[in-house]
Amino acid sequence: MKKLFGTDGIRGEAGKFPLDETTVEAIGESLARRLREQIGALPKIVIGRDTRESGPWIEAALIAGARRVDAEVKSAGIITTPGVAFLARTLPADAGVVISASHNPYNDNGIKIFAPSGRKLDDAMERRIEEDIGNRVLISSERTRNSESESAELDLHSRYLNYLAAEIGHDLSLAKFTIVVDCANGAAFQIAPELFALLGARVIAINDKPNGRNINHNCGSLHIEGLQKRVVAERADLGVAFDGDADRALFVDVAGEFVDGDATMWVLANNLKSHEELTGNTVVATVMSNLGLEIALQSKGIKLRRTDVGDKYVLEELIRSGAALGGEQSGHIIFPKLSLAGDGLITTIAVLRVMRDKNKSLAQLKLGMQRYPQLLVNVRVREKRPFDDMPVVRDLAREIEDRLGTQGRLLLRYSGTEPLARVMIEGKSKEMIQAQAEQLVKTIKAELGT
Numbered sequence: 001m002k003k004l005f006g007t008d009g010i011r012g013e014a015g016k017f018p019l020d021e022t023t024v025e026a027i028g029e030s031l032a033r034r035l036r037e038q039i040g041a042l043p044k045i046v047i048g049r050d051t052r053e054s055g056p057w058i059e060a061a062l063i064a065g066a067r068r069v070d071a072e073v074k075s076a077g078i079i080t081t082p083g084v085a086f087l088a089r090t091l092p093a094d095a096g097v098v099i100s101a102s103h104n105p106y107n108d109n110g111i112k113i114f115a116p117s118g119r120k121l122d123d124a125m126e127r128r129i130e131e132d133i134g135n136r137v138l139i140s141s142e143r144t145r146n147s148e149s150e151s152a153e154l155d156l157h158s159r160y161l162n163y164l165a166a167e168i169g170h171d172l173s174l175a176k177f178t179i180v181v182d183c184a185n186g187a188a189f190q191i192a193p194e195l196f197a198l199l200g201a202r203v204i205a206i207n208d209k210p211n212g213r214n215i216n217h218n219c220g221s222l223h224i225e226g227l228q229k230r231v232v233a234e235r236a237d238l239g240v241a242f243d244g245d246a247d248r249a250l251f252v253d254v255a256g257e258f259v260d261g262d263a264t265m266w267v268l269a270n271n272l273k274s275h276e277e278l279t280g281n282t283v284v285a286t287v288m289s290n291l292g293l294e295i296a297l298q299s300k301g302i303k304l305r306r307t308d309v310g311d312k313y314v315l316e317e318l319i320r321s322g323a324a325l326g327g328e329q330s331g332h333i334i335f336p337k338l339s340l341a342g343d344g345l346i347t348t349i350a351v352l353r354v355m356r357d358k359n360k361s362l363a364q365l366k367l368g369m370q371r372y373p374q375l376l377v378n379v380r381v382r383e384k385r386p387f388d389d390m391p392v393v394r395d396l397a398r399e400i401e402d403r404l405g406t407q408g409r410l411l412l413r414y415s416g417t418e419p420l421a422r423v424m425i426e427g428k429s430k431e432m433i434q435a436q437a438e439q440l441v442k443t444i445k446a447e448l449g450t
Contacts, residue, residue: 003130004018004027004126004129004130004133005121005126005129005130006416007310007312007313007416008102008110008112008120008310008311008312009098009110009111009112009113009120009121010027010110010111010112011101011104011108011109011110011111012108012109012110013107013108013109014052014054014058014107014108014109015054018133019054019058019109019110019111021057021058021061023133024058024061024062024065024111025061025062025064025065026065026132026133027062027065027111027129027133028061028062028063028064028065028066029065029066029068029069029132030065030128030129030132030133031045031065031066031095031097031113031129032045032065032066032067032068032069032070032071033069033132034125034128034129034132035071035094035095036069036071038125039094042069042070042071042072043066043069043071043072043094043095044071044072044073044074044091044092044093044094045066045071045072045073045074045093045094045095045096045097046073046074046075046076046084046087046088046091046093046095046096046097046156047059047062047063047073047074047075047076047084047096047097047098047099048075048076048077048078048079048080048081048083048084048087048096048097048098048099048156048187049077049078049079049098049099049100049187050078050080050099050100050101050186050187050215050244050245051078051185051186051187051189051210051212051215051244052099052100052101052106052108052109052212052215052244053106053212053213054106054107054109055078055099055100055109058099058109058111059075059099062097062099062111063075074087074091074093074152074156075152075153076153076156076157076160077153077156077157078187078189078190079156079157079160079187079191080160080187080188080191080245080246080247080343080344080345081098081100081102081112081187081245081246081247081341082246082247082339082341082342082343082344082345082346083157083160083187083191083246084096084097084098084114085098085114085118085339085340085341085343086118086159086160086163086339086341086343087156087159087160088114088115088116088118089116089117089118090159090163092116093116094116095113095114095115095116095121096113096114096116097111097112097113097114098110098111098112098113098114098245099111100112100187100244100245101244102243102244102245102247103216103220103221103222103243103244103248104216104244105215105216105217106212106213106214106215106216106217113125114341117340118339118340118341119315119340119341120312157190157191160191161191161194161195161198164191164195164345164346164349165195165198165199168338168345168346168349169195169198169199169349172199172349172352172353172356173199173200173356174196174199174200174201174352174356175200175201177200177201177202177237177238177352177355177356178201178202178204178234178235178236178237178238179196179201179202179203179204179236179237179238179239179240179352180204180206180227180230180231180234180236180238180239180240180252181193181196181203181204181205181206181208181239181240181242182206182207182219182220182221182226182227182239182240182241182242183205183206183207183208183220183242184207184215184216184219184220184221184241184242184243184244184246185207185208185209185210185211185214185215185216185217185219185220186210186215186216186220186242186243186244186245186246187244187245187246188242188246188344188345189205189207189208189209189210190208191246191345192205192240192242192246192345192348193205193208195345196348199349199352204230204234204236206219206226206227206230207219207220207226215244216243216244219241220241220242220243220244221241221242221243221248221249221250221330221331222243224241224250224252224258227239227240227241227252228252228256228257228258229256231252231253231254231256232255232256235254236254237254237355237361238251238252238253238254238351238352238355238362239251239252239253240252240344240348242344243331243344246343246344246345247311247332247341247342247343247344248261248328248330248331248332248333248342248344248347249264249331249333249344249345249347249348249351250264250330250331251264251331251348251351251362253361253362253363253366254361254362254363255363257363259362259366260329260330260331261289261327261328261329261330261331261332261333262285262289262290262292262293262329262369262371263293263366263369263371264327264331264333264347264351265283265285265289265293265325265326265327265333266293266296266297266366266368266369267351267354267362267365267366268325268333268350268351268354269283269297269300269302269325270300270365270368271354271357271358272324272325273300273302277324278302278324278325279322279323279324280303280321280322280323281301281302281303282302282303282304282305282321282323283297283302283303283304283305283323283325283326284304284305284306284307284314284317284318284321284323284325284326284327285304285305285306285307285314285326285327285328285329286306286307286308286309286310286313286314286328286329287306287307287308287309287411287413288309288328288329288411288424289304289306289328289329290329290371290372290374290426291372291374291408291409291426292369292370292371292372293369295370296368296369296370299368305317305321305323309328309413311327311328311332311334311342314326314327314328314332314334315334315336315340318334318336319336319340323336324336324337327342331344331347333346333347333350335350372408372426372427372428373426373427373428373429373430373433374424374425374426374433375423375424375425375426375430375433375434375437376422376423376424377422377423377424377437377441378415378420378421378422378423379420379421379422379423379441379444379445379448379449380419380420380449380450381414381419381420381421381444381448381449381450382419382448382449382450383448384414384419384421385447385448387412390447390448392443392446392447393412393440393443393444393447396439396440396443397410397412397440400425400436400439400440403436404425404426404427404436407427407428408425408426408427408428408433409424409425409426409427410423410424410425410426410436410440411423411424411425412424412440419450421444421448423437423440423441423444425437425440
């Protein structure tokens with residue numbers, strides 16, 4: 001059977017395999033059954049979703065499947081992905097399930113499963129669930145209606161909001177701050193404006209009216225332009241944009257300039273180091289983080305440890321190395337001492353705390369990191385042959401790396417989900433890397449192009 005779980009759970013078009021009702025029910029039943037085997041008791045599961053129109057029926061199907069095995073299931077309704085991870089850890093529950101496709105358009109959806117630790121479901125459990133679905137060993141029965149009350153959902157929301165405001169945001173007064181919050185018409189549409197208002201800020205919320213189909217549509221972390229204009233118009237101190245499930249946050253400074261995850265990690269790493277809290281003087285990022293971040297960190301005596309693309313790999317390295325900060329260019333930042341799940345709201349509180357404590361704008365705090373021009377080109381291929389097995393591609397890549405030296409970087413890799421070769425080049429000269437990328441793309445097309 002085709003592999004169901006990717007690096008970020010199950011994702012696809014809602015209504016089609018594996019996100020059709022029958023398969024979703026089977027996933028819920030398999031999860032509960034496997035948890036019951038693992039813990040030797042009836043499992044407890046907490047579940048939440050973002051604002052997509054397919055969310056309610058997918059949630060109902062998952063709950064129906066899990067309750068066939070007599071699992072106790074609590075629904076938090078619409079809540080962020082890290083909110084579910086928090087609830088799984090603190091209720092406690094044996095698993096947390098999120099129904100979301102993050103930054104994807106509304107017609108997609110997904111299922112992410114968290115262990116009580118906040119880590120995503122381990123590979124062994126994922127394989128067992130896939131095996132169950134493939135073997136169709138599950139029981140068919142009439143669907144059980146989700147009867148969670150609105151008051152129960154509000155209670156779970158309050159737990160998470162109180163944690164963010166009272167524990168993460170303790171002693172943080174934002175009375176003099178104006179913040180524009182782009183909620184992406186997603187899971188943070190209520191909790192984000194409420195949180196920052198609780199902390200004392202003047203909050204201007206945009207894209208906070210979800211209708212089931214407008215999640216991520218020309219808004220949020222993939223579309224920063226509207227936020228930039230609004231920050232300038234309102235003369236705000238900060239703009240923040242979340243994605244559909246609010247596990248990532250990207251920023252706009254007081255001048256309307258975009259601040260990505262790399263620049264955010266630069267600001268946060270400097271602050272942690274100044275408080276002697278940057279364990280091992282190390283930051284963990286992926287191979288996609290800009291060379292400018294690595295060079296800037298080196299100037300402060302901080303090492304950058306790189307992983308494969310995906311927050312899963314960043315988290316694994318954070319746990320292995322004991323580092324205190326890691327993340328991705330996309331704005332997915334992880335503070336393992338606080339949470340093993342990236343949380344856009346926690347990231348925003350951390351940035352605001354640095355701004356307040358240093359009495360500086362984000363524009364001032366990000367100085368010292370020079371972003372190198374970066375070019376990413378996708379090449380559709382007919383097969384994923386190792387690059388080293390193609391002498392003409394291998395030799396050209398080595399020639400380009402020699403020319404770049406220490407002032408640039410070349411990364412060749414294949415997409416994990418599509419028939420694409422990805423060419424990423426960084427260097428001081430935009431014109432030079434453009435020419436190098438074109439040359440390499442042409443060579444790959446000649447060898448592997450469709």
